[in-house]
Amino acid sequence: LEKTxxxxxxxxxxxxDLTGSWAQKAGIKLVLSCPEDIGTALLDERRIKQVFINLIRNAIASTPDGGTITLAAEKQKNLLTLSVSDTGRGIAAEDQERLFKPFEKITKTPGATPSSGAGLGLALVSNIVKMHNGSVRLESRETKGTTVSFTLPLSPAKKTTAGKGAPHGKKT
Structure with a gap:
């Protein structure tokens, strides 16, 4: 990893910005939910972007025209939680566990469009997050949508010099 x-x-x-046009073409709204003052985290930006691309692609594939996908971030103590939520068709409970295994795809979900992928997206997501010493969580209810969140440990706050990085913690 190349953490910065x-x-x-x-x-x-x-x-x-990168994925908004994909969502727009599918008639889906892509929104951001993140505090202005959330600050910085030590991570491999290229790898975390791969995680988001996989999660956003999955969300677009399972969200109907007129739906919403939310990219969110929040800090809690020494953890950063990032997530992609959709208002799509959801995933059956019996299918959720196997989704993080390589080559697993869900094909029987009502209204699903056949995936052209190899079934490696969520396995890749899980591996990248584990390389960051983090964890992945999937919450889904059929017809209600899905949230995939991943939590990364934050390094201890460092003093930043003027103009470098964003402040840590919440403003009061």
């Missing part, structure tokens, strides 16, 4: 201090809000904004 990365501005979290800018990362999510970049992902919104």
């Amino acid at each position: 201090e990365t501005a979290v809000r800018a990362l999510l904004s970049d992902m919104q």
